[in-house]
Amino acid sequence: MDFEAKILIIDDEEIVLDSCEMILAGRNYEIFTAPNGTVGLETLKNVHPDLIFVDLKMPGISGFDVLESIQSIDPNIVCIVITGFATVSSAIEAMKKGAYDFLPKPFTPDELRLITRRGVDRRKLVLETIALRREKEMLRENFAAIISHELKSPLSAVQQNLYTLIAEISPVLNEDQNRRLERMKTRISDLIAMIRTWHRVFTADLDSIQEQFKPTSIGSVINNVVESIEPHATRKDIKIVTSIHEPMNHVEGDEVTLSEAIINIGNNAVKFSHIGEEVFIDAKQDEKNIIIAIRDNGVGISEDTLPYIFDDFYSGQKGSQGERGSGVGLAICRRIIEIHGGKISVESKIGQGSTFKIMLPAITGNESQETNSKAQTKVIP
Amino acid sequence: MSENKRLLIIDDDPDFVEGIQSILEGADYIVDVKYNPRDGYEALEKNPPDLLLLDIMMGRGAEGIMLARKIRKDPVLREIPVLIITGIREQMAFLFPGEPVHPGFVAVDELVEKPVEPDFLLERVSALIEASEERKAQEG
Numbered sequence: 001m002d003f004e005a006k007i008l009i010i011d012d013e014e015i016v017l018d019s020c021e022m023i024l025a026g027r028n029y030e031i032f033t034a035p036n037g038t039v040g041l042e043t044l045k046n047v048h049p050d051l052i053f054v055d056l057k058m059p060g061i062s063g064f065d066v067l068e069s070i071q072s073i074d075p076n077i078v079c080i081v082i083t084g085f086a087t088v089s090s091a092i093e094a095m096k097k098g099a100y101d102f103l104p105k106p107f108t109p110d111e112l113r114l115i116t117r118r119g120v121d122r123r124k125l126v127l128e129t130i131a132l133r134r135e136k137e138m139l140r141e142n143f144a145a146i147i148s149h150e151l152k153s154p155l156s157a158v159q160q161n162l163y164t165l166i167a168e169i170s171p172v173l174n175e176d177q178n179r180r181l182e183r184m185k186t187r188i189s190d191l192i193a194m195i196r197t198w199h200r201v202f203t204a205d206l207d208s209i210q211e212q213f214k215p216t217s218i219g220s221v222i223n224n225v226v227e228s229i230e231p232h233a234t235r236k237d238i239k240i241v242t243s244i245h246e247p248m249n250h251v252e253g254d255e256v257t258l259s260e261a262i263i264n265i266g267n268n269a270v271k272f273s274h275i276g277e278e279v280f281i282d283a284k285q286d287e288k289n290i291i292i293a294i295r296d297n298g299v300g301i302s303e304d305t306l307p308y309i310f311d312d313f314y315s316g317q318k319g320s321q322g323e324r325g326s327g328v329g330l331a332i333c334r335r336i337i338e339i340h341g342g343k344i345s346v347e348s349k350i351g352q353g354s355t356f357k358i359m360l361p362a363i364t365g366n367e368s369q370e371t372n373s374k375a376q377t378k379v380i381p
Numbered sequence: 382m383s384e385n386k387r388l389l390i391i392d393d394d395p396d397f398v399e400g401i402q403s404i405l406e407g408a409d410y411i412v413d414v415k416y417n418p419r420d421g422y423e424a425l426e427k428n429p430p431d432l433l434l435l436d437i438m439m440g441r442g443a444e445g446i447m448l449a450r451k452i453r454k455d456p457v458l459r460e461i462p463v464l465i466i467t468g469i470r471e472q473m474a475f476l477f478p479g480e481p482v483h484p485g486f487v488a489v490d491e492l493v494e495k496p497v498e499p500d501f502l503l504e505r506v507s508a509l510i511e512a513s514e515e516r517k518a519q520e521g
Contacts, residue, residue, distance in 0.1 A: 149468060153394060153495075157495075159496035163400065163496060163498060164401075164404050167404065168403070
């Protein structure tokens with residue numbers, strides 16, 4: 001027979017155990033009982049209960065200690081403490097130690113049934129949350145792997161043929177036709193680049209990314225960014241205004257990956273700006289950190305979506321010309337920045353534009369020597 | 382430009398193959414294509430080409446890698462230069478774009494990522510064939 005839940009009751013009073021068993025009988029629960037903490041913990045390991053009632057005042061191991069042990073064995077088991085001396089303070093202390101609820105003695109059968117129901121429901125929610133979290137993690141990893149193969153392969157085949165076609169027929173096409181073909185090529189390239197970045201950042205293990213780190217100039221990162229977003233900006237008649245406040249220390253990181261993150265934000269700034277506006281990129285050193293700010297005066301982000309924009313798969317509003325994102329761009333940016341030991345934040349007002357701030361730890365003089373010597377020791381076997 | 386060198390492509394994506402085949406044939410190479418590692422290996426043994434263009438992700442995973450290993454163990458086939466054309470560099474080992482392939486992972490002469498620009502492909506193909514001929518000339 002399939003039980004809805006396994007319940008373990010730990011109490012030194014036999015009458016409590018018996019009455020609990022009787023009250024909960026016939027409710028599709030499998031009930032286990034233990035007369036003290038030691039037996040209780042042993043039973044726990046054998047039967048893996050969903051819900052445990054623990055009497056706080058027992059000879060031998062105290063209810064609090066049992067509670068602590070349960071937490072260390074499996075913090076996802078729902079615990080409800082039974083308090084004989086119905087003092088609020090001991091119940092609160094128990095809840096601080098991880099108990100879900102408390103049941104003061106004496107209790108009526110209905111009170112027990114109700115609190116059991118709530119405990120079992122709680123356990124279901126806990127398990128569901130764990131399953132969802134795991135699923136999300138698997139989805140993130142597998143999805144990226146699937147994307148890379150299933151999406152990138154056909155795109156590569158299309159692009160390969162486009163390359164070949166352009167080489168073969170471009171002499172007989174007119175300027176406008178050639179321009180359109182080149183435009184297609186660029187769009188597909190952008191897509192492939194996005195898939196590549198996404199795959200890399202979401203499936204790669206962080207240590208191996210960090211192994212490739214070396215002192216990187218933020219100045220050249222920003223140059224990469226401007227170079228990459230300028231074509232898009234020019235088409236919308238948007239001016240990119242940079243101010244790089246040298247001297248700045250290098251940061252420990254990877255130039256390509258860092259550039260990708262900031263290109264993403266820069267592209268967003270352009271996307272959400274109105275025609276003819278400006279996008280500002282500032283970089284300066286603030287004691288131990290390099291601060292990069294990307295500011296636009298565009299459509300802005302509404303207050304209620306602001307907290308979610310760095311989440312996986314969150315896709316916000318459309319661009320000023322109806323452009324829509326994939327919902328992964330900013331999540332990737334966040335991951336890239338975090339891999340670099342940095343932080344990303346945003347301030348925004350609807351109708352006034354957004355400012356993205358990236359903070360990256362700067363290499364101080366000593367540290368950079370340290371990393372050099374580390375790199376050297378790696379080479380010597 | 383080439384005195385009709387013979388190339389073998391082993392790749393399970395016919396559309397992609399058409400794309401590079403056309404480029405290579407346009408440069409006067411004689412191109413043979415096999416769409417799975419088994420047929421590919423057979424073709425290699427029967428009539429070793431001047432260069433092998435090999436895909437990695439075929440069949441149930443990285444069967445291209447297994448084929449590359451097999452080729453490296455064969456005293457005759459190991460002389461053939463191999464150009465790996467892969468969908469995703471990261472499946473080889475973790476790499477940033479533009480960086481050389483991990484040297485210890487599998488012995489191949491060169492790795493390029495799909496899609497590959499026609500000029501770049503032709504340049505790599507001819508460079509690899511040249512290098513292999515120089516090697517042969519030195520040994521012989």
